[in-house]
Every structure is written in structure tokens, then in C-alpha cells.
Amino acid sequence: MTAAALSSRHPLDEEHLRDRVGSALAAFLAHQDSVLADIAESLLPVAEAVREFLLDGGKRLRPGFCYWGWRGAGGADCDEAVAAAACLELLQASALIHDDLMDSSDTRRGRPSVHRHFEGLHRAGGWHGSAEGFGEAAAVLLGDLCLVWTDELYFSSGLPAESLLRARPHLDLMRTELMAGQYLDVLEQAVGGGSVERAGRVLRYKSAKYTVERPLQVGAVLAGAGKDLLEAYSAFGLPLGEAFQLRDDVLGVFGDPSQTGKPAGDDLREGKRTLLVALAEQEGTARDARLVTELLGDPALDAAGVATLQEVIRRSGALEEVERTIQRLTDQALDALDEADVLPRAREVLRRLAEVATRRSS
């Protein structure tokens, strides 16, 4: 469909875009279904699992920032731009599937994680060998599949080749940064005793750049934006992305399981070295710092242990400081957005996306 044919649609807001991203993903996955079915029927569970993972809601934040980055740079509304932006959801699916595997998480959005789902298929089938090993292998491969499909959706989106090739290095850098940030995250958990500074670096690369800044820039470069807008998007996107991740960190410790779809205190059990934890260690009493060392990352941490760590994080002032930081970063981002030379409707939606990213409860 051409941009002209679509102009009557008025995708007024981010809710509408979410549906369109879902449709673009559904169309792409329907094509992949037939590719997989041509190879073997026994690939059906793979196609199904990817579809369930991708089409089961989600905030579509990264495609949102990419698409509105495009619109803000003067790109016309069109399904092609939505499809290109939707590829970031495949990247995110890959990251989450592999992340859940690395963290041995049992659930994702209130449902079994991919490795647990395939472990369940193995058990139900009474198959040979280790059910756990089968689940892990399936998760490695499904994550890989989503990762290679990222490019395929991007390049088959229908946007002009010139645009796609121009923005590609930004997409590449974004992915390298994501993998690097994830490695640093795992490394911090292993090395332990991380500083506030090191926690900040993980946050920046694993999440902040990847969630807001780079998607905005990919959208902008697709639309042919120059250096000034890219810098403006950084000035908006980097603090906002950091605020997004800090909100995530708070939810990982204090979130309501019925909203987050994750068990309470999951990040504490996994030993995530977040800024929240680093501040609690730095600002808390020596006794509290010892409690952190002792309890953080204990896979068997029970409700009482979670409550203890929550209390330590509260009374050290870390929670309050992180909440203040979220507010400060969000204000800084919104100020930068006011200054940015973007089209008015995009500014309005980006402002609302900033709300979604920082005030959410899931």
C-alpha cells in the first residue's frame, strides 16, 4: 500500500501503531510458517511458539520509537515504515528468549518461558534424554531464528533500498551494543561488588540505547534525517532509556507479580547488579551491605528473604534516590524533546511514549 492510500487512516496514536506492528509481524510470521512447513511438519511447534511469543501483546516500545522517530523526521505514514520498525520486536524477542534461558527464568508475561515450554513438550512426549537440555536447545535455536528474521523483515519491509542501506549501520551498532551490554550484565553478576558507575554502564548499553535512542535514530536515518536530529534524538532518548530501565529495575524488585508476569523479587534471586542494588550497598549501613552480599543472587531466596532485601533497599534510601533519578531523567528527556526540531504530531506521541516507558507497572 502506498503512503498516499494510507493518509486517510490517521494513525493518531501509539495504540493504533501497536495494532499495525502486530499485523506486520503476523504477516511476516505467516510467510515463515509456510517456509518452515515446507521443510517439515515437525517444525510446527517452533512456528507456534514464536507466534505466541510475538503476537501476545507487549508494549511494542522499540517499534514505537523507531516509527515515531521516522515520522518526527518527516517520513510519511506507510505500512512499509511500520514493517521496518516491527523488525525491532523480533530482535527483542530473540533477546528475551535468550535472556530467560541465561537467567533460568521460568516465566515470561505470566506464561512459561520458551525453554520451559519446550521442556514441557519433551516431558509430555516422554522423549529420550534430558527434557531440560531439549528445552535449552530449542530456546537457543528459536532465539537465533528471531535474530536472523530481524534482518529479513527489515529488508523485506518495502522501504526504498537506499533508505534501508543508509540506516543499516545504525541497526548493526544497536545489536552489537545490545549483546555487549548483556555480556557486561552477566559479567557484573559474576564479578560482584559492582560500582554505581559499572551498573550505569550496563544500564546504558543493555537497555537505554537499545530501547529508545537507537530505535529513534534508525527511524530518523531511514527518513533521511541529518546530524542535528540524530543528536536531538540522543538528547531525548538516552535519558529516557535510562529512566525506562531504572523503572524496570524497580519493578524487578518491588513489582506486583500479577502485573509484571514475573515472580516477586525475581531480579534479586537472579542477582542482578542494578543501580538500585549498587546504591543500597554504597549508601546503606555496613550490616545492610553484608545482607546484600549474603542474599542477592541466592536462587532459593524465599518471600522473607525478598522482603528483607526490599527493606534494605528502602531504608538505605536507594529506592527514593532511584525514583528521583527516574523523574530527573524523564524531565531532562522531555525538555530535550521540546527543543528538538520534530514534527508536532510526533512530538506529542513521543511524549506519551515517554510516559508509558517510565510510569508503567508492568
Added chain:
Amino acid sequence: MTAAALSSRHPLDEEHLRDRVGSALAAFLAHQDSVLADIAESLLPVAEAVREFLLDGGKRLRPGFCYWGWRGAGGADCDEAVAAAACLELLQASALIHDDLMDSSDTRRGRPSVHRHFEGLHRAGGWHGSAEGFGEAAAVLLGDLCLVWTDELYFSSGLPAESLLRARPHLDLMRTELMAGQYLDVLEQAVGGGSVERAGRVLRYKSAKYTVERPLQVGAVLAGAGKDLLEAYSAFGLPLGEAFQLRDDVLGVFGDPSQTGKPAGDDLREGKRTLLVALAEQEGTARDARLVTELLGDPALDAAGVATLQEVIRRSGALEEVERTIQRLTDQALDALDEADVLPRAREVLRRLAEVATRRSS
């Protein structure tokens, strides 16, 4: 460097190409080193591990078929084509790193596998948490990194955008087939009792298409080849790829560890449902079939167990039949190559690559 400037180089054979693929990879990785170093110094071990994995020899078979597929289609010799072909080595590295993780293999080419290497770093550092878990996470992420770098090297190779975009769907399909084939392989090991037919499908998708047919076709489409040459490359590449994988299967059971860099009988311990195994079960006595069921896939299988299974595979006639099949498939491939409308020098080198692929001992 332009094609013209290079025409005096006369890359006469596949050995020379191996060096050039190594150089292209080295240059690409040097660039990524600096990207990673800009993020954090602690990413150094990641960059080093990828470099060691990629620059430590290897047969460079897939880039070889891709490059000579290009030359056979009339593409001029140039560093750009070598760089584009070299991207397949990054894909292969990703597949091997993740494969070793899924198979819990301790070694690769006689050295620790990536997950074991990082497990060792964790132990040496006396870090927190599970050393095994850290090794696994690092291997997931390094494999992901190599996978995304596949595209980056492809698109930054310097070949004309038009060529790159034209061949991209073939590269995409190749990767989907690879992941699908790997899943089918894992599934066969789990479900067990696989038929000769099902073993053949795994072999085709996991390896045959991916190792020979698709690389040749990517090269051909990059050079602008038409349907006839793609079909001729299939007629050559598919049987050759199957022969390649059957040779691999034989080496996985009977290979000399000093040559393969893998412990003797590793495939038996991992429970790989190869054609060799399927034939032994089908053609052997009922008692031998029971021995296969009992011993195959036992992680603790000792030298005596390996010898027993080797003997079962021999006396069932499976080994002989597989060797005959390798010969038949290779002959079929070479006949197809004789018929194909490719340039003479490419035909000559492709013939030698076919030898390397099917008569190797490692």
C-alpha cells in the same frame, strides 16, 4: 581495491582464497574490537574469543563455495566478493558456538569450546555464582554476536548495493533452513527411533544445503546469475553437501581425535541420529539394534562402549553403505558440475573443493 587493480593477483586456488578470507575476517574483527573497546575494556575477552575462534584456521568451505559460485557465474575477482563470502564464516562460527553449547561439547578443534573457555575464566577469577552458567551465557551471547555480524560483514563488503539486496533472500533462506535443520536434529535425538528418511532430512537442511548449495547460490545471485545456473549449482551442491555431511558423520564415529580435535565417538555419546545409526538399526540384527538403543546417547559411554557401537555399525553393513553413498553422491555432483555452464577455472576449483569436502580426515 577495485577488481581491475586485483586482476594481476591470480588467486589460483582455494589455498590462496583461504588466506584472503582470513584477512577479510581479521579486518572486520579489528573494526569490531574498537567498537567493543569503546563500550568497555571488560569486553576484551569477548573480542579475543571470537578472534581465536574465527582466525584459527578452518577449511573456509562455505566462503569457498560462495566465492567460486560467484566466479563461476562470471563475477570478477575482487576483495569485495571475498569479504561478502567471508560472512558465511561468521554464520558458521555462530552455529558451532551454539551447537557446542547445546551438545555440551568440551572441545572444538582440539581446544576448549567457547562455553568451557568462559567457564574457565569464571573459575580462574573465583567469581560468584555458577561458573557453568556464566560459560553458557557467554556462549549464547558470543554466538548471537557472530550471527548479527554475519549481516554486517555482508552489507559492508563493498559489493554494489543492487547485488547485495538481490542475493539477500537467499542468505535469509539459508539461515532459516540452518536453524530449522538444527532443531530437527535435536528433535530426532529426543524422539529417537528415527527412520532413514528422517535422518536424511536433518542431513539435508542442517548441513547439505547450508554448506554447499546455498553458498554457491548466494555467490551466483551476487554475480547476477539466472535460473539455469542456480539449478546447475543445486544439482552439483545438494549431493555434494550430503556427501560432505555423511563424511562428517563417519568422522564423528570413526574419526581420529588427533585429526578431528574431538574425542573419539563423540557423536555416539551425544546420541546423534545420523544415517549411519539409522542404517545400523535398520539393517543390523535385532540384538544389534537393541545395543544401539541402549548405548547411543549415553553421556558416560566409555572407550569399550564406543568400540562396541563402532563394531555394530561396521558389521551391520552401515559403514560400507554410507561410504558407497558418499562415493555415489560425489560422482553425481561431479557429473552435474561437468554439465554446468560455469567458467573453466571455477569448475576446476569447485572440483577440488568437492574433494576437500568428501575425502577429508578432519
